[in-house]
Amino acid sequence: MTRSTVHVTLAIRWATRTGAPRGPRRYGASVASGPAVDAFATEAGRLTEIISGVDDAALDRASPCPPWTVRELLCHVRIGVGRVPSMLAEPEPEPSPGPLTHAPGYYRPDQRFSPAVNDDRIATAQRAARAAGPAPALARDLDQAWRDAWALMRGAPQGRVVRTRHGDRMLLTEFARTRVLELAVHGLDLAAGLDRPPWLTDAAAAVVEELVLPAGSARLLDEAGWDRPTLVAMATGRLPFRPSDSALMERHGLRRLALG
Numbered sequence: 001m002t003r004s005t006v007h008v009t010l011a012i013r014w015a016t017r018t019g020a021p022r023g024p025r026r027y028g029a030s031v032a033s034g035p036a037v038d039a040f041a042t043e044a045g046r047l048t049e050i051i052s053g054v055d056d057a058a059l060d061r062a063s064p065c066p067p068w069t070v071r072e073l074l075c076h077v078r079i080g081v082g083r084v085p086s087m088l089a090e091p092e093p094e095p096s097p098g099p100l101t102h103a104p105g106y107y108r109p110d111q112r113f114s115p116a117v118n119d120d121r122i123a124t125a126q127r128a129a130r131a132a133g134p135a136p137a138l139a140r141d142l143d144q145a146w147r148d149a150w151a152l153m154r155g156a157p158q159g160r161v162v163r164t165r166h167g168d169r170m171l172l173t174e175f176a177r178t179r180v181l182e183l184a185v186h187g188l189d190l191a192a193g194l195d196r197p198p199w200l201t202d203a204a205a206a207v208v209e210e211l212v213l214p215a216g217s218a219r220l221l222d223e224a225g226w227d228r229p230t231l232v233a234m235a236t237g238r239l240p241f242r243p244s245d246s247a248l249m250e251r252h253g254l255r256r257l258a259l260g
Contacts, residue, residue, distance in 0.1 A: 034173050034176075035203070035206065035207060036173060036176040036177040036179075036180050036207050037150070037153050037154065037173065037176050038203060039180045039201070039203035039204045039206065039207045040146070040149070040150060040153070040176055040179050040180050040183070041146070041150045042201045042203040042204065043180060043183040043184060043187065043200075043201050043203065043204035044081065044142075044146035044150070044183055045146070046187075046199050046201055047077070047142070047183060047187055047190070047199070048139060048142050048143040048146065050190075050191075050194075050196070050199055051074065051135075051138070051139045051142060051190075052136075052139040052143075054135055054139075054194060055135055056071075056134055056135045058070065058135075058194055059071035059074065059135055059138070061193055061194070062193065063189060063190070063192075063193040064189045064192045064193055064238075065186075065189050067122065068122065068125060068126070069129070069193075070190060070193040070194060071129045071132070071138070072125045072126050072128075072129040073125070073186060073189060073190060073193065074129075074138065074142070074190060075125045075126075075128035075129045075132055075138075076121070076124075076125035076128075076186070077142075077182065077183065077186050077190075078128065078138075078141065078142050078145055079124065079125065079128060080179060080182045080183075081142070081145045081146050081149050081179065081183075082145050082149070083164075083165070083175075083179070084149035084152055084153060084172075084175070084176075084179065085148055085149055085152055087162040087163065087164070087172075087175070088152050088156060088160075088162065088172075090162075090163065092160065092161050092162075093161055093162070093163045093169050096169065100161065100169050100170055100171060100174070101164075101168035101169060101170045101174070102170070102174050103170075103174045103175070103177035103178050103181075103211055104211055104214075104255055104257065105168070106164065106166075106168060106170065106174075106175075106178050107178070107181075107257035107258050107259060108258055109258035111166075112166045112260075113258055113260045117260075118260055121260060149179075153172060153176060156172050159171065160172040162175055177207055177210075177211060180204050180207040180208065181207065181208050181211060181236075181257075183204060184200055184204040184205065184207070184208045184232060185208070185232065185236045185238065185259065187199060187200055187204075188200060188229065188232065188233055188236075188238050189238070192238075198229045198233075200228065200229045200232060202228065205228040205229065205231075205232055208232050208235075208236070209228070209231065209232070209235075211255065211257065212232075212235040212236070212254060212255050212256075212257065213235070213252060213253060213254060213255065214253060214255060215252065215253040217231060217252075219252065220248065220249070220252040223248065223252075224245075224248060234249065235249065235254060236257070236259055237259065
């Protein structure tokens with residue numbers, strides 16, 4: 001893959017021109033704060049801005065995540081955003097032996113990506129899409145959902161532990177990193193399905209890069225000549241690797257995450 005092909009495929013430079021809703025950048029010590037919490041709002045806000053201008057015909061296109069349509073994929077993203085309020089509505093889980101799960105550990109290849117769980121994940125999004133109503137209603141629902149989740153994250157105590165639907169005990173701030181990754185990578189998928197340039201924000205890209213390249217991404221970006229959306233797309237399987245790409249990523253410490 002040449003650099004020009006990458007730029008044509010993803011329209012990379014467009015992504016850096018986009019804005020996003022701006023929220024507080026610093027919070028008191030009594031709330032869950034950090035780059036992932038901020039990036040969640042930035043990326044979700046940008047997604048809502050894009051989807052607000054999309055009609056039903058566009059939402060009914062096939063997505064790059066078969067068998068979902070764009071509408072069904074968007075509902076999957078909406079469901080993921082809604083995990084935060086449901087978790088925080090539950091009592092904090094009791095301490096148990098063993099360490100807390102960190103964000104990379106959430107993406108381990110176990111039963112959460114089994115055929116049965118994947119089938120349920122697909123069907124749940126399809127049911128949500130059938131019940132979602134027309135495009136404007138879906139956009140409004142997504143907008144309200146991420147704002148509710150963000151407000152709850154900002155109001156949660158530092159050190160708040162949650163339990164995921166897979167049984168993981170995680171710091172809320174670690175779970176927030178998984179929500180940013182979902183918004184970022186499925187944002188690339190939605191952009192492809194809508195035949196639009198990617199809108200990945202720098203804030204979300206930074207969170208994803210930290211997850212997949214714990215040693216840092218700056219040297220890789222410079223050596224490969226990629227922009228950030230290209231790197232995220234490559235590292236999460238949205239673009240195919242050439243042997244030379246794979247060797248380059250491995251040399252820079254690529255952490256491969258299990259993404260359903």
